[in-house]
């Protein structure tokens with residue numbers, strides 16, 4: 308099985324702060340990797356490096372055939388293959404859900420308005436918001452806005468989706484709606500890496516859990532490893548105690 312994403316011995320510092328200290332993991336096609344760990348352990352930084360939002364100091368990152376560590380990386384081409392969704396939705400407030408979604412396909416992929424509109428309706432249906440196409444962000448709940456943000460990424464037809472704590476700003480009910488969309492995506496075969504604090508979700512949906520601690524992959528394995536941690540640090544993190 309060829310990996311969609313492969314990090315090998317990745318190093319990244321901010322000044323004297325060593326944030327990624329030899330991180331290696333890989334994610335195969337259709338797999339879902341859940342990255343967990345304490346605040347400051349380097350989870351967001353790892354995700355941002357995968358999408359070349361940060362440059363790395365050492366090691367290699369290969370993503371959908373792009374050598375992300377290479378100085379000659381074509382960032383635009385990489386980002387056509389990789390969608391990223393953050394905790395803040397960053398929708399344009401003066402554009403409707405549909406218009407927000409149509410923007411990138413028309414501007415970046417040169418799709419016609421009609422094509423982009425069809426695409427917008429298709430992805431809105433996938434996130435359960437077909438009837439909200441004409442709503443502005445302020446007319447939507449936080450969970451609905453986040454689902455529009457996910458739909459906007461899907462409209463670029465990415466090969467890989469990255470999610471960084473996309474439910475952290477939402478109350479439990481809205482969180483459930485967004486997690487359901489992500490679970491559907493996973494079932495549909497989307498390759499995904501998600502940083503999450505939702506342990507139950509990680510256990511249920513992830514093919515691989517990556518526990519980061521002090522800038523290293525401290526422990527990795529299937530969701531069941533959360534029930535039987537090998538290290539005291541992970542046991543502490545999941546609150547089971549050793």
Ligand SMILES: Nc1ncnc2c1ncn2[C@@H]1O[C@H](COP(=O)(O)OP(=O)(O)OP(=O)(O)O)[C@@H](O)[C@H]1O
Pocket residue numbers: 321324326344345346347348349350351352353
């Ligand atoms: N652009 C930056 N400049 C300087 N330091 C940074 C930058 N981005 C992250 N850091 C530092 O890198 C470390 C890891 O940050 P990161 O955001 O990757 O952690 P995290 O695991 O995502 O934490 P959280 O769970 O709080 O989101 C922190 O010490 C942070 O202060």
Ligand SMILES: [Mg+2]
Pocket residue numbers: 350351352471
């Ligand atoms: Mg983070």
